[in-house]
Every structure is written in C-alpha cells, then in structure tokens.
Amino acid sequence: MKRQIDKTVYDKVKNNIEMKDCTFKPSVSKKSQKLIQRYNDPKDQQAQKEKKLQEKAKKLLLEKDAKEKEECTFTPTILKKKATIFGPKIS
Numbered sequence: 001m002k003r004q005i006d007k008t009v010y011d012k013v014k015n016n017i018e019m020k021d022c023t024f025k026p027s028v029s030k031k032s033q034k035l036i037q038r039y040n041d042p043k044d045q046q047a048q049k050e051k052k053l054q055e056k057a058k059k060l061l062l063e064k065d066a067k068e069k070e071e072c073t074f075t076p077t078i079l080k081k082k083a084t085i086f087g088p089k090i091s
Helices: 002-019 030-040 042-071
Strands: none
Touching: 030 042
C-alpha cells in the first residue's frame, strides 16, 4: 500500500514538472465531458453496437426484398369480365 501511494505521488510530481513549461492548458466544457462519459460508458457502447446490428439487418432485408422483386417475372393477367372484388363482377 505504501509503495502504491509513493508511486502515485511520484507520478503527480513528475507530471507537474513535465507540464511546468507548457503554455497550452485546454479546458473541456461540461457538455463535452458528458459526451465523453457517454462514449466511455460500456452500456451505451453495447446499445450502439446493437443499434448498428439492427440497422445492418434491416438494410440486408431491404436489399433481399429488392433483389427478389427484380427476379420476379410472374405478372398475373386479370380479365375484366372475371374480376370480382368480394362480390359481384366489376363492369
């Protein structure tokens, strides 16, 4: 435990010495911090993966349907004399 604390203190001091001569000190807005937290959240990452998979599956289904429609060559011929809509013949 003592060794870990010493290493932590050493890292902080080393970081301060290295950053002493730096003039650029970036600041992150609260909105950006929230975005970073959301991006690093494992639950959100899983949700994004699932959403991408769903979109991909939907796209593949649409492509498959479009391909099947292109391949379909059957077109029914409906004679006006025989056409009916749930009842009497259409004139």
